[in-house]
Amino acid sequence: MTEPKKPSRLVDVLLILMMVLPLAAAVVLHVLFTPQEEGVAIHGAWVYYSADPDADLSQVISTGFIITESLINSWLVMISITGLALFLTHGLKEKATTVRQHVAEWIVENVEKLIRGNMGDFHVRPFAPFVCAVLALSVFSSLMSLLGVFTPTSDLSIIAGWALLVFIVITGYKACNGPRVYVRTFTSDGPVVAVLNVIGEFSTPVSMAFRHYGNVMSGAVIGVLVTSFLSGLSSSLLGAFGEAVPLLRIGIPAVLSVYFDLFSGAIQAYIFAMLTMLYVGGGFSEDDWIRRHSAKPKQTAGQTA
Template sequence: MENKDRRFRTLDTVYILMMILPIVCGIVLKILTNPVSDGIAISGANVFFTINMPIQDLPITESQVNSWLVMISITGLCLFLTHGIKEKADTKRQHIAEWIVEKVEGLVTGNMGEYFSGFAPFVTAILALSAFSSLLALFGLYAPTSDLNIAAGWAILVFVLITYYKFKCGPVQYMKSFAEPVKFIAPLNVISEFATPVSMAFRHYGNVLSGSVISVLIASGLQGLSAIILGWLPGFIGEFPLFQIGIPAVLSIYFDVFSGCLQAYIFATLTMLYVSGGFPADEYFRRKSAKKQTV
């Protein structure tokens, strides 16, 4: 019994380290690679190194590395929450894990219907990845969601899913779905089909990026303001950041915490709505029941 208990605790420690270490690694990496600059500047993601590929070079950027760190951290969190799970919930972490699962399953079945109840893990993954990526900005790291490539990657994944579920009734039905409600509107439908991933990617990226740009602008403005008011004083007092204390934190609560979580929720909800909206449910179930009768 003693031995088992010790093993349990060791695994717990490993999982907690798995949650925390990636973020510490990210901070260390940022300190090591970012050159120290005196001003506050708006810049894109740093390129760490470039891999030579046959068609095009593959640059490994800060946003890719940070999103992998977030993925490792979320994996650690999931392993920690589900570690030592029992049939009857008696620990705090199992209650939290069950609450998450119940909430997301309710959300998915409420928005998509019973047929798509298997979508809950995917939606949770998108929700957690997006929310934690935006929250990474709280540690002073580059948020992966303020890079268009990351958001576009998720949007393309969702687009593939939408197209897969539209193909469920065969290619003929897929083609027919463009000619609705009238036939001559088909070109517009094709354009709106491709506008879906573009708008999803731009929405997520634009919201997060605009928040970080506004934060940086206000921070540099406050720096100038305190330089004007205290700049004439000698020595240490002249460089005292009077206005940079507290005010950027309030903005960070809105732009990083609230806006980041809201965008994650909106991205997940739009995924659910688009996938279940593109699926020709009536036709599919009619064919399924017809097949059953013939067999």
């Protein structure tokens, strides 16, 4: 009886490949494009493709377009997360029997609980996918550093893109209140404070972007500094042998990586999602909406349901 509904093995294998292959592709591209160099060095994302290879980076930003490693990696992470989501939801049944359905239900329930606690019931339905997507993208992007490739989250342009997206969502929800209410949120305290309010509004995406980027990138920079220090130390302590085989470099930087890559990346993803929820929830309050639209109770009831 369950035979026709059983999820097919072939689709599972294809979805697992969809998860794994982009990550493998990221590693292969990183190895292919990394130039031969001495030791460890602090560097930005490698440029995979440039419309004008001879141009200076500052000229390229203004005129041409370049494809960097962080851009490619963030698209690969997105493909991988899509594969993971499809894999977890493949062959769903009404009553959860498989591990993956339990995992999928656990994720959905926890994200909905988080949003219900921070934004209220009203926002659960529209925002659960968005917040979960932001969380997953941020966590998995930060975890890319475990593969040794350039983390998309340590590139300011990637995070700035996310922060801009969140800013558009916040502004859109604030504008939902109506233009009069939106303007009044800035000008209610007088003209001098209004200027500060406008500046504060635009500092929201900047601070969100800098916070996440600064945390992840400072971890990467400190990791490189400690690694190069340890290799120098081992070559000065152990002589020629230490120079050939940097013994002290093995293992010790991994302790830092546990904090900077795993803990800090997860915390920053959580904070990014949390700030998104708080800003949107603060910009659009359910009670105000119901109070202003109390003349149209049917529409409000339909949206809250």
